[in-house]
Amino acid sequence: xxxxxxxxxxxxxxxxxxxxxxxxxxxxxxxxxxxxxxxxxxxxxxxxxxxxxxxxxxxxxxxxxxxxxxxxxxxxxxxxxxxxxxxxxxxx
Amino acid sequence: xxxxxxxxxxxxxxxxxxxxxxxxxxxxxxxxxxxxxxxxxxxxxxxxxxxxxxxxxxxxxxxxxxxxxxxxxxxxxxxxxxxxxxxxxxxxxxxxxxxxxxxxxxxxxxxxxxxxxxxxxxxxxxxxxxxxxxxxxxxxxxxxxxxxxxxxxxxxxxxxxxxxxxxxxxxxxxxxxxxxxxxxxxxxxxxxxxxxxxxxxxxxxxxxxxxxxxxxxxxxxxxxxxxxxxxxxxxxxxxxxxxxxxxxxxxxxxxxxxxxxxxxxxxxxxxxxxxxxxxxxxxxxxxxxxxxxxxxxxxxxxxxxxxxxxxxxxxxxxxxxxxxxxxxxxxxxxxxxxxxxxxxxxxxxxxxxxxxxxxxxxxxxxxxxxxxxxxxxxxxxx
Ligand SMILES: Cc1cc2nc3c(=O)[nH]c(=O)nc-3n(C[C@H](O)[C@H](O)[C@H](O)COP(=O)(O)OP(=O)(O)OC[C@H]3O[C@@H](n4cnc5c(N)ncnc54)[C@H](O)[C@@H]3O)c2cc1C
Numbered sequence: 001x002x003x004x005x006x007x008x009x010x011x012x013x014x015x016x017x018x019x020x021x022x023x024x025x026x027x028x029x030x031x032x033x034x035x036x037x038x039x040x041x042x043x044x045x046x047x048x049x050x051x052x053x054x055x056x057x058x059x060x061x062x063x064x065x066x067x068x069x070x071x072x073x074x075x076x077x078x079x080x081x082x083x084x085x086x087x088x089x090x091x092x
Numbered sequence: 093x094x095x096x097x098x099x100x101x102x103x104x105x106x107x108x109x110x111x112x113x114x115x116x117x118x119x120x121x122x123x124x125x126x127x128x129x130x131x132x133x134x135x136x137x138x139x140x141x142x143x144x145x146x147x148x149x150x151x152x153x154x155x156x157x158x159x160x161x162x163x164x165x166x167x168x169x170x171x172x173x174x175x176x177x178x179x180x181x182x183x184x185x186x187x188x189x190x191x192x193x194x195x196x197x198x199x200x201x202x203x204x205x206x207x208x209x210x211x212x213x214x215x216x217x218x219x220x221x222x223x224x225x226x227x228x229x230x231x232x233x234x235x236x237x238x239x240x241x242x243x244x245x246x247x248x249x250x251x252x253x254x255x256x257x258x259x260x261x262x263x264x265x266x267x268x269x270x271x272x273x274x275x276x277x278x279x280x281x282x283x284x285x286x287x288x289x290x291x292x293x294x295x296x297x298x299x300x301x302x303x304x305x306x307x308x309x310x311x312x313x314x315x316x317x318x319x320x321x322x323x324x325x326x327x328x329x330x331x332x333x334x335x336x337x338x339x340x341x342x343x344x345x346x347x348x349x350x351x352x353x354x355x356x357x358x359x360x361x362x363x364x365x366x367x368x369x370x371x372x373x374x375x376x377x378x379x380x381x382x383x384x385x386x387x388x389x390x391x392x393x394x395x396x397x398x399x400x401x402x403x404x405x406x407x408x409x410x411x412x413x414x415x416x417x418x419x420x421x422x423x424x425x426x427x428x429x430x431x432x433x434x435x436x437x438x439x440x441x442x443x444x445x446x447x448x449x450x451x452x453x454x455x456x457x458x459x460x461x462x463x464x465x466x467x468x469x470x471x472x473x474x
């Protein structure tokens with residue numbers, strides 16, 4: 001059986017899938033992210049972000065500093081609606 | 093990047109790409125799209141992506157019905173291998189005043205006459221569809237099953253892929269900085285990566301369409317506004333339709349992946365191109381949401397963001413050309429509903445640009461209507 005290399009565990013995305021997208025004309029990380037949800041799952045890219053960048057760089061032949069790298073967004077909020085609704089103004 | 097083009101389309105959101113595809117499929121060559129960020133980096137990638145046919149003007153009913161019918165078949169039309177996740181769970185609209193009940197009754201009559209099978213529902217009938225909502229203060233509902241939600245990324249990428257296959261060149265991370273006009277005719281587009289000779293431009297720049305107009309010396313009646321939105325963690329599917337109220341000012345929808353997205357329009361929203369998020373919005377939204385749909389109180393908010401609505405004085409888009417600047421076309425000013433209009437925008441703008449008769453007449457949506465005083469008031473917007 002063919003070995004598949006997983007890039008993103010949260011969303012179950014393989015290297016092959018990323019490479020297929022690049023063949024279709026997607027060479028921007030921001031776009032690949034939004035199609036596959038790679039790095040948008042529970043880990044928010046902590047484990048897969050760098051892998052994704054490497055796969056895109058090697059497949060497109062671009063240097064890493066030529067790529068447009070998305071800003072890392074921490075898993076911003078995690079607040080119950082009810083806490084928000086009764087929340088106090090100073091909480092940030 | 094090409095140095096000359098038959099047309100340069102500014103903006104790779106749903107409007108620009110749907111038009112690029114529709115021009116290419118009708119045979120136009122040398123179509124170049126310029127996008128300052130990535131595909132969907134503008135309002136399209138930040139929107140709620142709700143799709144409804146329950147409108148209060150004949151024009152909007154016809155546009156949204158046609159668009160919806162395209163969305164129902166989009167994967168096939170564009171030969172897209174993934175899914176655009178079009179879910180038709182319906183829109184349930186809250187009527188909270190006598191006036192609103194009357195308006196909805198009028199809307200439903202109009203919609204039915206145009207082949208949109210919406211209906212008025214009593215409180216009990218609505219509770220059969222959404223058993224655990226709070227109907228206190230609601231007088232009646234309007235409902236249409238074929239309204240719903242699509243994935244804005246996949247929908248737009250489906251157009252991008254199909255356009256590319258037909259030879260359209262899409263240049264991302266490239267910014268239009270100026271437009272050369274000589275003797276009232278477009279001569280070229282200037283970008284930070286070079287100049288493109290062309291006699292035609294489509295301004296599909298979303299929240300920046302006014303800035304593009306200024307590049308040819310035209311002050312378009314557009315007002316960009318910041319609108320906020322939030323998303324929760326995914327939970328089991330419990331809410332079928334979109335819940336929406338114009339008078340109470342909110343929309344709440346559960347997406348196919350189980351997350352809820354919701355937003356409302358800030359009253360007296362000032363002109364702004366900022367897209368920062370506010371604590372005030374998250375709080376106010378949570379209060380409204382729990383109020384009408386109590387099961388949400390236990391659900392966690394995971395992210396909030398903002399995007400731009402491009403408003404016109406009558407909350408209707410501007411389609412057409414700009415008098416006095418030969419070759420300058422515009423599809424902008426969608427006033428918060430340009431995603432759902434996107435598929436039909438592409439068809440109508442392509443037909444218009446190619447000098448054909450658009451399948452839905454769009455002459456009353458030209459920019460001249462504001463000077464003529466022929467505004468079209470849509471009674472039903474958030
Ligand atoms: C919070 C929120 C919720 C919404 N909810 C809905 C909804 O439920 N249903 C619905 O139908 N609509 C909704 N909308 C509205 C919808 O997002 C827009 O009407 C629609 O996406 C507009 O698409 P567009 O292609 O015209 O513009 P955009 O998607 O904004 O595309 C314009 C593009 O032009 C680019 N651009 C701008 N200036 C330049 C330049 N100088 N050079 C190069 N490129 C440039 C931008 O980067 C951008 O990508 C919502 C909007 C927001 C903000």
